[in-house]
Amino acid sequence: MSRFLIPMVVFALLIAIFVVGLGRDPSQLPSPLLEKPAPQFDLPSLLDPEQRVTTQDFNGEVALVNVWATWCAGCRQEHDFLMQLSKAGVLPIYGLNWRDNGPDARRWLQQLGDPYVATAYDQDGRVGIDWGVYGAPETFLIAADGTILYKQLGPLSWGLWEENFVPLLEGQEQLQ
Amino acid sequence: MRKLLGMLTLLAMSMPAVAIDDSEAFDDPELQARYEEIVSEVRCLKCQNQTIKDSNAFLAGDLRREIRRMLEEGLSDDEIYDFLVDRYGEFALYRPRASGKTLILWIAPGLLLLGGIVVLGGVLRKRMNMPIDEDGA
Numbered sequence: 196m197s198r199f200l201i202p203m204v205v206f207a208l209l210i211a212i213f214v215v216g217l218g219r220d221p222s223q224l225p226s227p228l229l230e231k232p233a234p235q236f237d238l239p240s241l242l243d244p245e246q247r248v249t250t251q252d253f254n255g256e257v258a259l260v261n262v263w264a265t266w267c268a269g270c271r272q273e274h275d276f277l278m279q280l281s282k283a284g285v286l287p288i289y290g291l292n293w294r295d296n297g298p299d300a301r302r303w304l305q306q307l308g309d310p311y312v313a314t315a316y317d318q319d320g321r322v323g324i325d326w327g328v329y330g331a332p333e334t335f336l337i338a339a340d341g342t343i344l345y346k347q348l349g350p351l352s353w354g355l356w357e358e359n360f361v362p363l364l365e366g367q368e369q370l371q
Numbered sequence: 372m373r374k375l376l377g378m379l380t381l382l383a384m385s386m387p388a389v390a391i392d393d394s395e396a397f398d399d400p401e402l403q404a405r406y407e408e409i410v411s412e413v414r415c416l417k418c419q420n421q422t423i424k425d426s427n428a429f430l431a432g433d434l435r436r437e438i439r440r441m442l443e444e445g446l447s448d449d450e451i452y453d454f455l456v457d458r459y460g461e462f463a464l465y466r467p468r469a470s471g472k473t474l475i476l477w478i479a480p481g482l483l484l485l486g487g488i489v490v491l492g493g494v495l496r497k498r499m500n501m502p503i504d505e506d507g508a
Contacts, residue, residue: 221419227460294429320433327458329416329430 226327226346233260233335233343234325238315241292241300248315252289253337257367259288260335261311261351262323264295265303267331273350274307280356281310286364290314293323293331336360338367391427392435402442409438409451414463422465 228234233250240246253260261277263270281288290311292300297316304314317323326335336345344363347355392410397403407424413434415426423431423438434455441451452464461467469477 224416224462225460227457294433320429321437324433324437324458327460329459 222330223348224329226343228327228343229346231343232341233337234322236315236317236322236325238317238322241290241297241314241316242304242309244297244316248289248313250341252313253287254341255339257286257339257364258337259286260291260326260337261288262291262293262326262328262331262333262335264293264331265299266295269350270332271307273332273352274310276351276353276356277310278308279353280351287312291317291322291326291328293317293328294320336363391425391431394435394439397439397442405448406439406442409442409448410435412452412465413438413455414465416459416463 235250237247237249240248259280277288288311290313292314294317297318300314300316304311315322320328326333330348332350334347334351335343336347338344344367345359347359397406410424411422413423415421415423415428415431415434417428417430418426421428421431423434437454438451441454446454452468455463456468461470461473467473467476
């Protein structure tokens with residue numbers, strides 16, 4: 196019996212590693228930016244190119260930064276949720292319109308509603324790279340001191356909100 | 372008929388040569404060489420099994436543009452890799468550097484080989500101690 200024990204244990208371990216590994220979604224990469232200060236940006240506003248949207252705008256408040264584009268199906272999917280969240284007034288939502296076409300993006304907000312306090316227009320994707328964005332939608336939860344608390348990949352929903360954001364928000368002091 | 376089939380087969384196997392990266396070459400051949408090396412070491416995060424050299428995803432194009440800009444600004448290879456790792460993690464590099472987090476990746480093959488040798492040694496020693504079967508069965 197004992198001569199089978201070690202191979203059995205090794206085999207069981209291997210299976211355990213495979214089960215855990217297969218359960219992971221390889222497209223969900225951990226962000227090295229978590230717990231770090233949000234990268235600064237200073238971009239033109241999508242709605243009014245004369246104005247600037249900068250990281251200073253949400254300095255001192257817990258805020259959401261949502262990376263979106265009109266070519267992104269997941270963004271359409273989460274849009275209703277964002278509208279509801281913005282109406283609920285839980286926290287300010289800032290948009291980062293990433294690698295998009297300005298007129299299309301403005302039309303999108305006109306037709307579907309605008310959940311954002313302000314939307315920064317990152318046409319060439321330079322800021323997206325600083326934020327480690329590799330696929331829209333991505334949503335960052337930013338603490339009042341500017342630290343990135345959490346990054347959600349893929350479309351948001353109330354379920355994900357309750358599960359991943361609410362527990363983190365409870366630890367934060369300021370809320371609107 | 373056979374000839375036709377053969378020709379069709381050859382035709383089906385032909386691949387169009389298309390350059391993904393259509394950016395202009397650097398004037399300095401040394402910079403160009405470094406550029407070529409870096410873009411073939413960096414993973415396209417959107418299309419994970421391609422390097423940014425081989426990918427036509429716009430993210431890959433953006434990253435190539437950033438690498439080009441950094442080379443022109445005179446940054447070292449390490450500084451450029453650091454830039455990418457700070458934003459996208461070690462996963463962005465096809466050959467993650469040996470650090471605390473990735474150490475296991477680098478030492479695991481050696482450990483496995485060592486384990487195999489130990490097991491093999493044990494089995495062989497056991498066999499050598501076995502009485503030789505005179506019948507040769």
